[in-house]
Amino acid sequence: MIWAGFLFGPLNAGDMGVAKALFPVVERASETCRAISNCIVPAADWRLTIAPALCFVLAARVLDVLYRRLVRPILFRFDAERVHHLAMAFLHGLGPIMQMWAREKNARLLPSAATEREVFGLKFPNPVGLAAGFDKNALVLPAWEGLGFGFAEIGTITAKAQPGNPKPRLFRVPEISGVINRMGFNNDGANAVAARLEKLRTTPRWPRFPVGINLGKSKVTPLDEAAADYLHSFTRLRHLGDYFVLNVSSPNTPGLRSLQDRPALDALFAAVQAANISHKPMLVKIAPDLTWEAIDDVLSLVESHRLAGIIATNTTIDHSTVPEHRRQTGGLSGVPVRARSTEVIRHITARTKVPVVGVGGIFSADDAKEKFDAGAALIQLYTGYIYRGPALIAEILRAL
Numbered sequence: 001m002i003w004a005g006f007l008f009g010p011l012n013a014g015d016m017g018v019a020k021a022l023f024p025v026v027e028r029a030s031e032t033c034r035a036i037s038n039c040i041v042p043a044a045d046w047r048l049t050i051a052p053a054l055c056f057v058l059a060a061r062v063l064d065v066l067y068r069r070l071v072r073p074i075l076f077r078f079d080a081e082r083v084h085h086l087a088m089a090f091l092h093g094l095g096p097i098m099q100m101w102a103r104e105k106n107a108r109l110l111p112s113a114a115t116e117r118e119v120f121g122l123k124f125p126n127p128v129g130l131a132a133g134f135d136k137n138a139l140v141l142p143a144w145e146g147l148g149f150g151f152a153e154i155g156t157i158t159a160k161a162q163p164g165n166p167k168p169r170l171f172r173v174p175e176i177s178g179v180i181n182r183m184g185f186n187n188d189g190a191n192a193v194a195a196r197l198e199k200l201r202t203t204p205r206w207p208r209f210p211v212g213i214n215l216g217k218s219k220v221t222p223l224d225e226a227a228a229d230y231l232h233s234f235t236r237l238r239h240l241g242d243y244f245v246l247n248v249s250s251p252n253t254p255g256l257r258s259l260q261d262r263p264a265l266d267a268l269f270a271a272v273q274a275a276n277i278s279h280k281p282m283l284v285k286i287a288p289d290l291t292w293e294a295i296d297d298v299l300s301l302v303e304s305h306r307l308a309g310i311i312a313t314n315t316t317i318d319h320s321t322v323p324e325h326r327r328q329t330g331g332l333s334g335v336p337v338r339a340r341s342t343e344v345i346r347h348i349t350a351r352t353k354v355p356v357v358g359v360g361g362i363f364s365a366d367d368a369k370e371k372f373d374a375g376a377a378l379i380q381l382y383t384g385y386i387y388r389g390p391a392l393i394a395e396i397l398r399a400l
């Protein structure tokens with residue numbers, strides 16, 4: 001019953017209470033197991049380090065095959081957004097337990113200098129993050145730590161709560177390993193998300209990695225009032241995030257991408273940085289469809305307003321690779337955006353020292369390497385995670 005509740009219970013209701021109650025019980029049980037195993041074989045090094053590492057590698061391999069051969073074929077038979085909600089309910093229930101196991105595992109393994117990174121003044125346990133859009137409302141932050149991510153970006157969050165576009169609005173394109181979405185920034189709004197984060201911060205479940213907060217413009221706010229809209233969200237959330245992202249590149253909010261034009265971007269950066277009193281790293285997320293000249297314009301503003309980094313890239317509006325019968329309005333992600341996103345990263349890192357977070361079409365360790373070789377300091381996953389499942393992170397980290 002409890003497990004059924006965990007898996008399928010409503011996301012915002014009492015199941016968090018059950019998880020909270022279970023947390024110390026499982027923690028106590030795992031402490032006891034550790035004490036017993038240490039008595040049987042007193043602190044033998046291989047037991048504490050090598051054996052767990054081998055188990056981890058083996059488990060990742062099994063998970064990979066299971067996901068691709070069994071779980072994904074079943075999930076892909078159902079509506080994409082329903083599956084997303086089911087996955088979120090699962091992660092909401094099991095997240096705290098996964099998080100605890102991950103902490104237990106990390107305590108046994110030596111910290112790996114190969115995976116740690118310091119970027120824009122923040123320490124990342126590893127450079128593989130969750131991209132914006134998966135956990136828009138910060139509902140399952142502990143799960144992302146449990147799954148092995150080195151950071152997670154919540155949002156996009158807007159000043160006002162909004163339902164997003166009518167459903168259906170999320171479509172898989174398996175022929176090209178892509179996804180088309182026109183979600184339209186469906187989110188609970190800055191106030192509700194801030195309250196949720198404030199609550200989580202007072203618990204041991206607050207993740208031990210940097211949390212990024214991605215901000216967008218409310219649909220009802222006119223474009224010429226965009227800066228005030230971002231400012232409202234930033235002011236409400238600025239004490240809660242480790243870094244912030246100004247998302248001006250989603251194709252699903254009418255006119256939003258015009259905020260990438262020089263005068264609008266200048267005004268937005270000036271307004272938000274003036275309110276950035278504690279100097280939180282402020283990043284901007286750009287579209288893959290910008291011309292080189294437009295990207296250079298963004299770069300010069302990033303430098304003059306002392307932004308901390310650039311996220312490249314969002315989804316593309318170029319649908320030339322999409323088969324006729326799969327055509328939908330929205331942003332295309334996954335393999336079709338991979339090459340262009342790498343090209344954009346290479347262009348930026350050749351011109352500036354501002355750190356770049358590379359995102360777009362990462363489906364394997366080789367794809368991750370391509371982004372790092374292009375100059376990305378950190379990377380993020382979204383569509384690759386849907387297609388490859390949780391084993392993708394372990395594969396990338398092993399190859400680092």
Ligand SMILES: Cc1cc2nc3c(=O)[nH]c(=O)nc-3n(C[C@H](O)[C@H](O)[C@H](O)COP(=O)(O)O)c2cc1C
Pocket residue numbers: 131132133134136155156170179181183185214247250285313314315332333334335337359360361362380381382383384
């Ligand atoms: C369903 C879906 C929703 C997304 N929502 C957001 C969002 O709210 N904010 C944002 O900045 N990017 C959003 N993105 C874009 C991703 O963060 C990422 O930049 C893009 O998908 C390219 O990476 P990928 O090929 O690994 O998916 C979304 C992507 C998808 C597939």
